[in-house]
Amino acid sequence: MILTVILTIVGLFRTALIVLIIYFVLKMIKRVFLPLFVREMINKTQRHMEQQMRQQQDVYKNVGEVTIDHGSEKSGKKKMSRDEGEYIDYEEVK
Numbered sequence: 001m002i003l004t005v006i007l008t009i010v011g012l013f014r015t016a017l018i019v020l021i022i023y024f025v026l027k028m029i030k031r032v033f034l035p036l037f038v039r040e041m042i043n044k045t046q047r048h049m050e051q052q053m054r055q056q057q058d059v060y061k062n063v064g065e066v067t068i069d070h071g072s073e074k075s076g077k078k079k080m081s082r083d084e085g086e087y088i089d090y091e092e093v094k
Helices: 002-059 070-075
Strands: none
Touching: none
């Protein structure tokens, strides 16, 4: 009976030790990786906000203003050589 009590106490201490080790390991991991995770989330949010600002600026461009959008060339459209071009009909105004 005494042996059973001693084994129970040893098992209890062993379980408590395992729980404490897991707690401190998780605490150290949190101290290292949580700031990295938060920093990455802040950078992602900042990039998203910058993209939204660019889109809003594109909406409010002046009418008649000529702009060159280099992003549209990357969309996979067929590029024309310098020798090719579109023919535009026009009437001479006198």
